Amino acid sequence: MNQLLWLRTDLRVSDNNALNAAMSAGPTVALYLITPGQWRAHDDAPCKVDFWLRNLTELSARLSELNVPLLIRSVEDWQGVPALIADLCRTYEIDTLHVNDEYGVNEQCRDEAVAAALQQTRTSMRRHLDQLLFAPGTITTLSGGYFKVFSQFRKLCYARLTQSLPACVPVPDRQPSLPIVSDSVLPTVEGFAQPSDYLRSLWPAGEDLAQLRLARFAENDLADYQQRRDFPAEPGTSQISAYLAAGVVSPRQCLHAALRANRGELDSGNPGAVTWINELLWREFYKHILVGYPHVSMGRGFRRETEALPWRHAPDELAAWQQGRTGFPIIDAAMRQLLATGWMHNRLRMIVAMFLSKNLLIDWREGERWFMQHLIDGDLAANNGGWQWSASTGTDSVPYFRLFNPLSQSAKFDPDGSFLRRWLPELAELDKRGIHNPAKLNGLLAGVDYPSQIIDLPMSRDRALSAFRQLGEAL
Incomplete structure (x- = not known):
């Protein structure tokens, strides 16, 4: 009885529950779907899409060693997935479709739609924990x-x-060869620029x-x-x-x-x-x-009352934050690290998130979206959870009155300024005290292309605390 393994965010052969179950049940064919419209709708970063596809190429070779053919099909978004999979199951006389579970609202709706489409075929669907x-x-x-x-x-x-x-389940034994040819060439995915060789070198595939x-x-x-x-x-x-x-x-x-x-x-x-x-x-x-609490993956705050917070519309300040031009070195270095590498250190994720959502009082969803658009490790649950923690809108989040001071955080966690010098070369000649707060140096930065601070920290702190206090009083 033929089995179909639908690969999603499980690009490996070792400790893969769906792969193991499929190959234990019968001759197995693997499937991967290219869905560029869905990736854009979910703000998936070009570097992440590139990482997926590079890993898919490596996985194809591993599957070939197991005699598992890999089919690669393209469909614009998930609306077209149920019919496509149902047709494949009919074509290859599939007994069971195996998937490793995914948990966002859209992912769950997609899988339920696929299961419904399969009711019109002889194929059942089996979900696995992965x-x-x-x-x-x-x-x-x-x-x-x-x-x-x-x-x-x-x-x-x-x-x-x-x-x-x-x-951990082992890599399955090789199955007998099947009369199905793997798709060896990945289709071109429009709208996702290839990342730099430098970024790719930081994240080798396989x-x-x-x-x-x-x-x-x-x-x-x-x-x-x-x-x-x-x-x-x-x-x-x-x-x-x-x-x-x-x-x-x-x-x-x-x-x-x-x-x-x-x-x-x-x-x-x-x-x-x-x-x-x-x-x-x-x-x-x-x-x-x-x-x-599925509303958190639908753009809503975990704490529903925080939807009433008076977020500011400040496009210039948002752009300065996005591009690492705020005048606060630890913020700017972190944001430039993200743009260059597709990744940001976890301590810095908290610092920049709190700066945006509290010091700038800009909606945390703007930051969540920007991170997803640039992170190679972008993950809905972790990214949403981290942003809502920092913004004090989430489950078990930091108390609203706790704001990381970017200047003291910088001095504490990058005491000699090594990280700042790596990403802010224009400040490289400053000493280990001045580099954390160059605004204090006055005329010493003449001729240096580094911006002035876009906000007054004490004022911004008071503004954020007032907004959250008023929210509490209104309840």
Whole structure:
């Protein structure tokens, strides 16, 4: 009985539950859909689309080793997917369509439409757990609801993981050859510019390279992760997020790598390993939030009352933030890092998000969209969760009265200015004190192409606090 594996954000052959189940059930054909209109609608970054397709090329070779043909089809958006898949299932006499579950509202509606279309065929649809350690709806409060507080969610996750760790499934055995020819040439995708060679070099494709990056991090850097992760000039983070977002590596593989390095300990032992495992659980938490509170993936604040906040329409200030021309070096360096590399250090994501949503009082959705349009690791759940945390509109978010001061954050986490000099070469000659706040240097910056600060920090802080206080008084 022929099986069809529909690949989405699961571009690997190792620890792939849908692939394993399909090949266990019968002769398997794989499918990947090019959907440029949908990618544009979801603000997917050109560098991310390029990363997907580069990984798809690598995956095609791995599938060929397993004698699994890969079909590549193009359809403008997800509206055309149900009919396309139903036709393929008829053509190849497919018994079961296998997919690894995805969790946004649009993704869930798409899969429900495909399942409905398959009711007119002889094909059934089977969904598998892949992006998460726990299926949504299995980690709940005593009343059966979804958690809103991460610490409570994490506690139950630890209890479940202590009882039973999710296993990584091996690469399936090669199947007999099928009389189906793989599509070896990727179609041209209009409207998505190819990123620079420099950016591509930072994110090599393929699960072998992803596994090597994970192994090196676990062996060499995990132990110091807690101490080094907040310093953007240091290579203290895993650089795994893009591979997780595209499914080139699984969360189970990440968890097991951390546990091996920490002698099997989940919440004790090496503080760096424990902290990194907590980051995996934050990722888990935000995906569960998508399912339990679907309005967050429809452009709404988790805390519905925050929809009444008086966001400012300030296009010039928004553009200055986007291009790294605010006059605040840590903000500008972070935004330029994003534009050049498709990635931003996590500490900096919080700093720039809070600056936009509170100091500038610009709607957090403008920042969420800009990040998705440029991040190679753009992920709906994590990006939305992080932005709403910083803007104090989300679940378990930072209190509204907590604002990161970009000047003190810069001095604390880039004390000698190394990160600033890397991305702001026009300030490279300043000393390690002056580089954090060049506005204080007055005439010493004459002739340097660096902007004045676009806002007064104390004023902007007071404005944000007043807006949130008035919101509270109106309830």
